[in-house]
Amino acid sequence: MERVIGESKKSFMTGNEAAAWACLAAGADIMFGYPITPQNEIMHYWTRMAPKYGKGFLQTEDELSAGFTVCGGVQSGKKAFTATAGPGNVLMQEPFGMAEAMRLPLLAIIQQRGGPSSGTVVYSQQEVSLTTYGGNGEGHRIVYSTSTHQEIFDYIIKGFNTAWKFRFPVFILGDGYQAKMREPLEMYDPESRGIKMEEAYPLIGLGGKIGQDRGPSHLCNIYSLEEELYEVITKVQAEYDALAPQITEYDEKFCEDADIILVTHGVVSRAADDAVKALRAQGIKAGYFRPITLRPFPQQELRAAIAKSGAKKLLIAESAIGQLERLVKQEIYGETVKIETLFMPGVGIIESDLIDKVKSVL
Amino acid sequence: MAVQAIPKSWYLPSKPHKFCPGCGHGIVLKALGEVIDELEIQDQVIFGCDIGCSLLSWNFFACDSTQTHHGRTTPVMVGIKRSRPELVCVGYMGDGGGYSIGSQHLLNSAVRNEKVTLILVNNTNYGMTGGQMAPTTLPGQKTETSPYGRDPELTGYPTMGPEFIAQLTPDSAYVARATVSKYKQLKKYIKSALRNQMEGNGFSFVEVLSTCPTNWRTNAQQTWNFLEDEMEKYFPVGELKTPFGKGDK
Known part of the structure; x- marks a missing residue:
């Protein structure tokens, strides 16, 4: 290349x-x-x-x-x-x-x-x-x-x-x-x-002589029967679930002893990183958890962070009304940690927004 | 000379095909199969089919083929052709897919003179979904969504596809309207539309007037009469634009 x-x-x-x-x-x-x-x-x-x-x-x-x-x-x-x-x-x-x-x-x-x-x-x-x-x-x-x-x-x-x-x-x-x-x-x-790039390969236009070297490639996305679709989707879901651990990525800091874990993603996690360090400097035990992959979601990793810290609260902060929160809730269903939220749809979230919010809920 | 009944490029495991008795799709696809054989391009063709009755052709050919979405065959073919210009891309769609939900793709790919071949089957209604009014439904024609007959005051006049595409394309494009009632002419137009792409000239478009006795609720004689007496009168058959010399309009 x-x-x-x-x-x-x-x-x-x-x-x-x-x-x-x-x-x-x-x-x-x-x-x-x-x-x-x-x-x-x-x-x-x-x-x-x-x-x-x-x-x-x-x-x-x-x-x-x-x-x-x-x-x-x-x-x-x-x-x-x-x-x-x-x-x-x-x-x-x-x-x-x-x-x-x-x-x-x-x-x-x-x-x-x-x-x-x-x-x-x-x-x-x-x-x-x-x-x-x-x-x-x-x-x-x-x-x-x-x-x-x-x-x-x-x-x-x-x-x-x-x-x-x-x-x-x-x-x-x-x-x-x-x-x-x-x-x-x-x-x-x-x-x-040292990153090896995967080769692209065709799904149609495969070359060779059809009927001699190979059969035709017929790509399909619509099915006649419920059962056919069920079979395909179930197989894809199983593959997705099996591959998820290889794909999932996250970042975690200061969660060992955190009383509250800030869960943020994307650019907001930069503010969360600053906020957690500032809170720690003030003696408040804040932790930081950031899903890098939102699909598949680092479910086990977030559950583990909650478990090892014994945190009483999660603060989910995002520039939207609960879109990350809904993802988190479905992924950690059953956890008893209390969820606090800071939703600022369409506007940026800065360090002081997070610090103020943490102090108001602790 | 022995005439081969079944084109070599047909995919036999999918035969007999699934179109209704009296449907014109089989005739169009036979012409296309014979042209693919004659041009010896079975291994280069990418056949893309729309959603609607045209979908039933998804594994019709022993050519690499892909299903797409309703109205979206044109951009999928454009994406393949832009990525692999050596392939011969044939989009196959109905009048609803081409002239209604996918009209912006048809119009703009014509303007850009994309080097693809599109075959659009006009049977004046949405067949797969149960016979609703299409952009091509004739004035006064009864369908499930125009049960008292299409009223042009309320829903306009039938889309004249090749006519508007001819206005949008440069001289290197090929634009024609064929009918399943004139097989030799149909085959000639499809062949020209494929040759035009293979020679790298430009956009190639053939509308084919076709039959739908199931939704028209017509017997064999009435079906043929509607095609020849009603449709062919409203939609003139002929070549509207050809880089191969004067058209036979």
Whole structure:
């Protein structure tokens, strides 16, 4: 694979630019996209760089088309990806459903903006439910919630590999802050870090002579009988459950003796990290737990953190009204720890918001 | 010369096919199969089918094939063609999928002159879902959602697909309307639409007028009369745009 970055280098750029570079470094072949803020610059940088590296791009007529062209690109054996946000994410749930049904390893970068409807173009964490369980299916997807530009870069590279290794659609869940802020990160070619990129392979257009070398490939996503669908979905669920421990990622700090554990994801976990350190400095035993994968969710790990700390409370904080909270509750059903919440839909959460909240509930 | 009854590119384990008696899909798919054989492209074809009656063709051919969603066959074919230009992408859909729910994809892929071939079967109604009004339902025609006959005052006039696509495409596109009542012409148009893609010229589109006795509730004679006397009068059959010389409109 062509090295596009060469020596790994420190950079200072927006998250959208980092995302485009990561797709290039990961060996992505083609992007299909439709303009929507705050993800536009991923397309802007990709369209500037792609021709130099023999990569493809198509600006489609809408997000439905962007999603379905990505499905086609992946079926033909190319590392195809897209990026969207908000109402675009809503439209893409239809093609994402096809990707779930046909196990198409597409990658989609979601830069969350506010909602419902057109919301804002700025920032939000309100696309958690949609990205994890959107569509008329069972959430057979992998969702990485990033918190820094470095993670956008790292998890896009990892995401292409997870997608093609396990054949589930992969989502990089960022937000408007991560999209538009500039901050430092280190960019690198995966091989220079010993990361082997998975090879893409076609599901149709397989080559050879049909009837002589092989039979035709007939890809299916609709079934005539209840039992047929039941069998397929049950098998996919079993595979998803079996692979989950290999995919699940989380971060945990100061949970050994915590009286209260802050559960946050994405960019809010940066505020939580600061808040926990500040609270500790004031003698308050706060802990930090962050699911990095929202699907599959680090259920066992969160239960273990609650158990070993003996924490009396969890504080779930998010820039949404309970979308993370609902995920957490379904995953840790049966735990008796009391759940406190800080919901700030569509606005950022900073260290002092969390510190004040912790003090008010302890 | 012996005529082969069954095209080589047909997938025999899926035969006999599942279309209703008297349905025109089998005729269209026979023409397509013969053209695939004659052009010797069985191994290069990607056949994509829409949702609706066209879905029943999903394993019709011994060609690599994919099901898509209602109206979304066009973007899936575009995605494959853009990713693997050496493949010959054939999207197969009905009038509801192409002209209604997927019309934005049809329109924009025509404008972009995407190098794909789309075959759209027009039987003036939504067959699979039980005979509702389609964009192509004729004025006065009764369907499940126009039980007193389609009133153009309320629901407009039938979509003239090839005519509007011909307006949107450059000269390198191929646009035609065929009918299952004229088999040789149908086959010729489908062949031109595939050749046009293979030669890298541009967007290739064939609408095929077809029959639906099940939902029309017609016997054999009435079915054929509706096709030849009503439909072919409203929807002119012929080539609207061809890079291969003058059309035979």
